[in-house]
Amino acid sequence: MARQRFFALGLFRLSGAIIVMFGFLILMQRFDWVQGGKAKAMGAIFVMVGLFQFVIVPRLLLSLFRKPAPRDNGEPRP
Template sequence: MTDMPPIPPVDPDKVARQRFFALGLFRLSGALLVMFGFLILMQRFDWVQGSKAKAMGAIFVVVGLFQFVIVPRLLLALFRKPPQS
């Protein structure tokens, strides 16, 4: 005996705007990670130098590229699937 309110109708334009914003946010943050990784690789920060800077910068660049290229494609594939009832 649960009285649940009815589910409000979904506005497809609002959903499309939210998905577009999410894709753009993932790409922007991926690009920022890549740039930050290259700054670390060039040893522009005093708190990381030497071989540690090269390893850490490479990790940031790889993660940023993954987030910039792969994650939006995975999200698009997820968005194309019809919702399960």
């Protein structure tokens, strides 16, 4: 279980870093399909989403992983 959690955290961080790099490429207008002001706005959005996924999402997952599993006390579920 710990190995799967470690893999998930690493995967989120890696994908966040890739999204950030892609956002910077858009900001530098390296693609023909987006240029000018649209490139700056789109690149900034990608960078912010990537940073959120790189920094915040793994911390949220860690807090979820640390919570103990709910115990079944024998009562029927609604």
